[in-house]
Amino acid sequence: MLKSSYNRDTEVQGNLILASITQVVVGGLGLIGLILRFVGPLTIAPTISLIGLSLTHVVSDFCDKQWGIALLTVALLILFSNVMNKVQVPVPSFSLKRKCHMTTLPIFQLFPVVLTIAIVWLFSYVLTELEVFPNNSTEPSFQARTDSRLDILYDSSWFQFPLPLPFGMPTFSAAGYMGMLAATLSSIFESVGDYFAASRFSEAPVPPPHAINRGIFIEGFASIISGLMGAGHATTSYSGNIGIIGITKIASRAVFVTAGVLLVLWGVVGKVGAVLALIPDPIVGGTLLLGLGMVASVGISVLQFCELFSTRNITIIGVSFLMGLMIPQWLIENEAIVKTGSAELDQVIKVLFGTASFTGGFIGFMLDNIVPGTEYERGLKRWVEVKGSQQKGDEATLYSFPVLTSILERMRCCGYFPLSPTFTSCRRPRHLNYDVKNENIDLKDVKTESAGEKSETMAQQVTDPQDPPGGGAGQVEGVVEGVMDQTVFYPVDTVPPVNLMILFGLQTQLIIRSITLSVSNTLSNG
Template identity: 50%
Template structure:
């Protein structure tokens, strides 16, 4: 391959184990893929580069030893807990429950429970990749916009708990109802395969501002918590940076066991895996020291009072040990047109984020790119999980967590069994309401410091999408710059003063207030319109590189490579127990979320693959020797 930039010639030689001649490779057989790159430079120097692509210890369909399940599962569960902490804290503020720690504890427990349920559904019948589902930040902007409408503004503090339904219950029911309806549409989009059609018009120029503006529009989520004690907030943020950036590559000796080496010490990057939890723990400890030493005020009217660790002890004492969340526990949900539109836009943003995570999880796990049916099913299951989340009153939808995907590169554990164990752990934490009550003792400034890093990272993730785009193009610079500017300016103008939008119709005013008051909607819509209308090539717009990233190969495949990839796809993405039966039913080839689906407009030759005779063992031809060896889920 000739490099046009430096006139170097690169020869890549790929060496791999041959697959068994009697059928697809079994899941217990390792795949060793090695690549040697020979770079011939202009000055006749030759540089040989060696790369081992088999970078995971346990692949997606592998099963680690049972005694290691809790260890590996706790790593992923703790990362999810750290990411999910701030969302219930923020929601409790917006529904007028910031002074009600028992409500915050209940929302925390429900959040952990839903993270576990959604993770189990996704890894068993959804995308079936090693992905943790957690609380989505994308749904916070429309919640903020909804709660700024006159009818949802918080009443005076003395009226919050007076007779009838509490103010927070009325507001959480409004969030529940709109989330339910929007999530049902997500199920439909995934189940019908319409997601792929929508993505033909959505590229990096649209995705980048949509994701980045979620964080940019949430500066108040940092200042409202951090202002209680800026010193503690800064200390917490500094600890996150210390552990993740400076100490991230430091591997600490920890006890381990393997059949080959028995009990031994192994080096593990503890700081990068639990950097957020360590930072929260140290920030919490600092507040405890300040509380015990009477360095913090005891007057509840002073801001620094919220940095104390003893203001919610009564919640821990009175909280039950166990409580199982159930549907409509806060009453029957309500729906409004304005709230629905806001939640629907958040749903679309969450879909874009999750689809990127699916492909990222596949790449980091050494798995083939997810086929269309797996992506459709993943989106549909994510919508189903959000429906359940809305029913039991979490106040937010669930989405894939990029942090847990990145952790696979560190731990090199990509087994879906580990992530299922993490899901079980999260469910248990949600049912154990004492745990949620203890989490409410975390002082506000600690959450503020944590939000500064997490939301800042979210902004960076969105901006990083622009590396697919040609940023030397005046077209792209103009579109992206205008998108970010108006995505921040219009919501600020709308939210600065109530009543600025007056169409003469109250419902229309509310819808426009919610939509135009949500930065990610303004930026995402403007980016999509300009990107599709302004002249530009696919390479200039970033579509070419973005689509290349979604595949594991850049050139034509040999017949052997196609057979290997087909085997890997089946082992990774097929539904457990029923896939062989589904391939025997012709109509299943037209169901977008089933493994036999080849696309509505696939050539007839491709669909005929699903109509071939069935082998004697009941499996479709080409899958006769496929074995899961106990990995039924």
């Protein structure tokens, strides 16, 4: 029995490593960055929102243990983070210049989660001592007791250093790899949604493709380490933690690096991890309720870039959200109905479309790119303008390497490396920044007068009787070029229909005047 268990462990370990290597390749080659060229708000919104909405059953399972404690947690979080967030609390401080002194800090804004957990945990302890919660472990409210998992604290060791390959050399199988690969692909798309949500909460620029490529690459690399250390799961971003950013208003990388170091140390000290495991389930559920709710609302807020009065957009939003929730539930209830003739392919389909964020985002992506609509209607124009404006100036350094970026900028070859901050895609969408002559002028900066006014000005220029001899043809050519540029490269909804008539009329007049000029020159030379 033990040998069979170890064989399963080594197979899980090996297939996790193999699937994680695939994720590293996907991030390293910049494949996700290429897909993002066709992604707009109608894809991002369901992807982010369904991350939070699809986990309602998880939150419900935690809160169901004791709804009173869970709702108290939610109430205190809202109170501290939204009502008392501006309250300045005097605290002792020390500096070399002022020595010991008193200063004020917005404690409730900085530590709403810590304060809430501490207060509710203490309240649960009092109720446990008063025997308000049942002693019977079969009762749901038993998990609200602070002593429900004390055995974890007693059984855990003080120090435990993990060693690589604890179950032996990893083994591989096609079926196991496909199963892990399906989970990995689903995790990749969910992580992309998490990145956009984190940038919204942090009020940071929208993550550029090279930053998303690095995120996927590092998640894959960390998952390889997880497999080597014998963990049965990969490493990925967690939506609940992103929701905590919105609650605490703390998004400093220094804070998260410090938190990561502390987690590594606490992972070695077993007693610390055991203490954190003692937090009653209803408190965890209340924290997740607010955190995942904020993630869902951030996804919905992305829709502000779209034209929400458009029947097209309303249809896409409704279908993607509803299908994103419905298809995973249908697959759970009808798991045996997916039969393609390949067990591995069946597993991939079940895992991918069993993930609400992937399903909703995929449907939104397909409909947004298939159903006709203008760039303004789809939200691409405003989305691109926001991304472009945010990537200028000092804010662009947020996604750059602290020291290496200046070196990489001098190496032109790094511009083709998808993980480099200097990476630029090989192709550029026309609506981003395009000029037919120099390709360096933004059309929205060039268009200083309305399309109708420009067409009227062009018509006046063509019919102006004061044209100098011999210059009419060149002037008409310039006018034709201007009208053609406006008709072809400007957004369709800003070009008046009269432009087509002017264009054909100008072309005809250009031909007649050119022929007349040629005949006149021939007769003069003759």
